[in-house]
Each structure stands twice: as structure tokens, then as C-alpha cells.
């Protein structure tokens with residue numbers, strides 16, 4: 001176990017555990033980062049880590065960079081070490097869900113691709129080939145411990161449509177009850193540029209919410225969050241993140257590994273989503289999986305920031321990239337915020353961007369302040385002629401199909417609007 005407030009030096013995914021204790025490391029990195037300065041913070045961090053150690057249901061996410069080598073083949077030894085650690089924890093009675101990236105990366109080698117392709121169809125093909133290799137490797141690695149693997153490939157739709165959401169939760173929880181190790185990934189072979197998570201960090205946070213996990217563990221190729229790019233010798237490790245405010249001075253601009261997606265930005269976002277849903281999150285190097293699961297002071301712990309919200313629309317508030325926007329009047333702001341109403345065409349005064357029916361949009365007031373996000377019922381081509389109209393009028397003129405809300409309340413997540421933003 002590392003000593004309090006002392007996070008190990010960054011290393012890449014090729015390193016083995018002994019490198020962690022390399023005496024030649026830069027001492028400046030052992031200086032605690034900005035959010036670590038008090039005993040109270042450390043104690044809070046330890047308490048949060050205890051929920052990982054004692055949790056009865058955990059979600060563990062591992063990134064592509066930890067599972068594949070630069071040649072685009074699976075790093076089987078590393079994958080087996082991960083499976084060993086999870087199987088040991090599973091044998092103590094903890095239910096584990098593994099969210100594993102690596103499908104696209106693992107497909108590169110077999111398809112003779114030298115780097116991650118940019119075009120969607122090539123990514124889909126790589127994922128299709130790589131996902132098979134990935135699940136075969138997991139089946140064999142967990143099979144050594146007598147565990148079966150159940151593959152669950154999710155699309156964005158599975159986490160936003162109510163029936164799909166309930167279905168996904170039922171599938172994963174039944175696997176857990178049957179003693180199977182669920183391995184979750186995005187269904188990259190059919191994901192589109194518009195509707196995909198892309199990185200698996202936010203997906204993992206939403207899966208943690210889906211299965212009501214006690215904690216989320218994000219495993220990657222760097223040993224925690226730093227206050228600047230880890231390649232910069234002056235960057236200091238951050239052992240504990242108490243709230244998003246602790247991250248205001250943190251430079252997340254560094255790109256991720258060549259093979260992964262999203263870098264630290266999406267991991268921090270995942271931490272924000274999960275902790276906002278009451279779920280402790282630990283970010284650690286994949287080689288530190290044992291320590292992270294045991295609640296040791298490895299990597300960075302993100303403390304829960306609020307009690308768990310029930311909304312399945314959590315993803316909309318945090319994880320979607322709105323493709324367009326709606327401007328609404330003050331009456332509509334009040335209806336959404338105070339009455340939990342759906343957004344009707346009568347309250348919409350403007351449309352921005354170009355989007356299709358079912359797309360995520362940002363809903364703003366007349367002053368440009370974000371009010372909510374939602375999945376829109378009409379495309380941007382159709383909306384302008386509907387604005388300001390009553391649903392009854394729309395039904396009479398355009399037919400019953402148009403007598404609908406622009407965003408149904410079941411497909412809407414309110415944002416933090418702020419006290420000073422109440423419309424007059």
C-alpha cells in the first residue's frame with residue numbers, strides 16, 4: 001500500500017509492477033496536489049475508498065490502452081492479470097460488472113491496420129473483429145477461475161429509451177445473479193457518429209448508475225489524475241477530488257494514449273456523472289487493480305457529491321452532446337422546472353442547429369441560459385412551422401401525428417439553472 005498522499009510516478013501500460021518502485025523517479029511528483037492538503041480530505045478519501053473495499057456491487061472499467069499492445073493485438077498477459085484480480089474479488093461474494101474497451105484496438109492487428117481508423121465504417125469493422133477476440137480472451141481468462149462471461153453490447157439507445165433501459169438492467173442483473181461475469185462494451189459495430197459514447201468512461205458511469213453499483217473503478221494507463229499532463233515533470237498527483245471545484249485548475253488538455261479515446265477529460269466527466277449519482281469513483285493504473293479494489297491509496301478517488309438521483313435521464317444531463325438547441329419562453333421555463341411538464345410547441349420561440357427527430361438538444365431560455373436537455377420529437381426542418389402553436393391547432397392542421405409535445409418530460413433532464421436565473 002502506498003503511503004498517504006503519495007501517488008506513484010506516471011508510467012505507461014507496458015510497465016510492470018516493479019517499475020512502480022523505481023528510485024529514479026522525480027521527487028516533485030510525490031508532492032501532494034492541490035486538492036490533497038488537509039487531513040480531513042484524506043480521511044474523507046479513505047472513507048470513500050472503504051466503499052470500494054466493502055462494496056457488494058462494483059463496476060470496473062478498463063481502457064483500450066491497458067488491454068492491447070501498440071501493434072493492435074490483445075495483451076493477453078495483462079488481460080489475464082485483470083481477470084485474476086476480478087475473479088479473486090468475485091470469489092469473496094462481490095458482484096462485478098466489467099466495462100471493457102478494446103474492441104476497435106484489438107481489431108487493428110488482424111485487419112492489418114496500423115492505427116485507429118478515422119472513418120466510421122472502418123471503426124465498425126475493426127470493432128466487429130476485435131470484439132470477438134476480446135470476448136474469447138476474457139472467456140478463457142475467467143474460465144481459468146470457473147467463471148462464465150456474458151457479453152452485453154449496449155447502444156446509446158439502450159440507456160435512453162425506457163424499455164431498453166429496463167431491459168438492459170434486467171439482463172445485467174440476471175447475469176450477476178447467475179454468477180456470470182458481465183462484460184459490457186458499446187455496440188461499436190452499429191454505433192453511428194451522432195449516437196455513440198465513443199469512449200467507454202461515460203458509458204461505465206452510466207452502467208454504474210444502471211446497476212446501482214456501490215462504486216466505480218476506472219482502470220487506465222496512468223496512475224491517477226495529475227494537475228497537468230503527466231508527461232510534464234512539474235505535474236503533481238491528485239489523491240482526492242472532493243467536488244468538481246477541485247478540478248478547476250487541473251489541466252486535462254493532454255491527449256490520451258494513441259489507442260484510447262477521450263483521454264483524461266472523459267474520465268473526469270465519468271467521475272462527475274458517477275459521484276453526482278452518489279457513486280464513489282476511483283481512477284487508477286490497471287496494474288494497481290488489486291490495490292484499487294482493496295481500498296488502498298492508489299490513484300485518485302472522487303468523492304460522492306450528492307445522494308443518488310433516480311432519473312434514468314442522468315445521461316442526458318451529463319453525457320450527451322446536444323446536436324442542436326431550442327429557445328423557450330419564460331412560461332415554458334416555469335412549466336418545465338416547476339411543474340415537471342413536457343415542452344409543448346407553444347413555448348418554443350427558436351430553433352438552432354440542424355437535427356433529426358430523436359436527437360439530443362439543449363433547451364435554453366431567451367437569455368441563452370441552459371434549462372434542460374431532451375430528446376426532441378421533431379426534426380429541425382419541421383419545427384419552425386410548429387412553433388408557438390397549440391397542440392390542438394397542430395393536430396387539426398397537420399394531423400394527429402403532430403399534436404405532440406416537442407420534448408416529452410420522460411425524455412428530458414433539467415440542468416442546474418441557478419438561483420439568479422429564475423424567469424420573471
Ligand SMILES: Nc1ncnc2c1ncn2[C@@H]1O[C@H](COP(=O)(O)OP(=O)(O)O)[C@@H](O)[C@H]1O
Pocket residue numbers: 062063064065066219220221222224225226227228229230231250251252253254255256257258259260261262263264
Ligand atoms: N491531467 C492529467 N492527468 C492524468 N492523465 C492525463 C491528464 N491529461 C491527460 N492525460 C492522459 O490521459 C491518458 C488516459 O486516457 P486514454 O488514453 O483515453 O486511456 P484509456 O484507454 O485507458 O481510456 C493518459 O495516458 C494520460 O497521458
Ligand SMILES: N[C@@H](CCC(=O)OP(=O)(O)O)C(=O)O
Pocket residue numbers: 062063064065100101102103104105127185186188198199200201259260261262263
Ligand atoms: N467501445 C470502444 C471504446 C473505445 C475506446 O478507445 O475507449 P477507451 O480506451 O476507454 O478510451 C472499443 O471497445 O474499442
